[in-house]
Amino acid sequence: MTSRHPTYTNDDLSRVFTLSPVPASAPMARMLVRQTLAQWEITHFQEQADLLVTELTANAVRHARAGDASVKVLLTYAAGTLRIEVRDRDRTTLPVRREPGSEEEAGRGLLIVDACADRWGVRLAESGKTVWCELAGPSSDG
Numbered sequence: 001m002t003s004r005h006p007t008y009t010n011d012d013l014s015r016v017f018t019l020s021p022v023p024a025s026a027p028m029a030r031m032l033v034r035q036t037l038a039q040w041e042i043t044h045f046q047e048q049a050d051l052l053v054t055e056l057t058a059n060a061v062r063h064a065r066a067g068d069a070s071v072k073v074l075l076t077y078a079a080g081t082l083r084i085e086v087r088d089r090d091r092t093t094l095p096v097r098r099e100p101g102s103e104e105e106a107g108r109g110l111l112i113v114d115a116c117a118d119r120w121g122v123r124l125a126e127s128g129k130t131v132w133c134e135l136a137g138p139s140s141d142g
Contacts, residue, residue: 013040029057052116069089074086
């Protein structure tokens with residue numbers, strides 16, 4: 001007898017995607033996140049997760065081209081919270097939230113992240129940096 005709803009161990013709710021540092025990686029990351037959320041049956045995060053992973057991946061590709069190093073996207077789901085992390089090898093180009101002028105074509109990525117995510121931040125490591133964000137699921141308080 002098989003269960004209608006899949007059961008997961010903690011390892012099942014964590015995925016890492018390794019992408020090339022090219023512009024096509026942002027839409028690829030979005031597609032991989034969509035597939036993962038559908039598999040995990042947590043599609044209520046879909047719209048925000050699409051936007052967030054696209055922005056974070058595009059920023060990593062655009063601003064953190066440290067040689068031919070890959071960009072890693074880590075997706076985890078635990079305790080009702082979806083966490084998206086995008087890692088690159090550039091420790092010197094840190095994300096800065098700013099207010100671009102109305103004529104500027106770029107510079108709104110972190111404004112979008114700040115508006116859509118419940119929490120976000122940056123973590124430095126010896127091998128580079130991680131920009132992360134979290135989406136909290138619907139409250140069960142009623």
